[in-house]
Amino acid sequence: MNKKRLQKVGSMLQTKMAEKQTGETQPPPxxxxxxxxxxxxxxxxxxxxSHDAIEKLKDLGQLHDQGILTDEEFSTQKAQVxxx
Numbered sequence: 333m334n335k336k337r338l339q340k341v342g343s344m345l346q347t348k349m350a351e352k353q354t355g356e357t358q359p360p361p362x363x364x365x366x367x368x369x370x371x372x373x374x375x376x377x378x379x380x381x382s383h384d385a386i387e388k389l390k391d392l393g394q395l396h397d398q399g400i401l402t403d404e405e406f407s408t409q410k411a412q413v414x415x416x
Contacts, residue, residue: 381413381414385413385414388413389410389413389414392406392409392410392413393406
């Protein structure tokens, strides 16, 4: 392991040990995933596909399972639904 990784693991272990001793949880380290509701954080759209997109993916999956769409057609359509 490199030095930074060892330091990070050591810090995490110290935090866990302190939590066990005090019974209190400590705030996450500064490298934690940002809060999506915080200003400048990830938008709701980046949280995952919309309800409409999920329904379209289900429909495409059924067409693929029935053999109506080939693997390539399914992949292409899926990428379009997911915006890729």
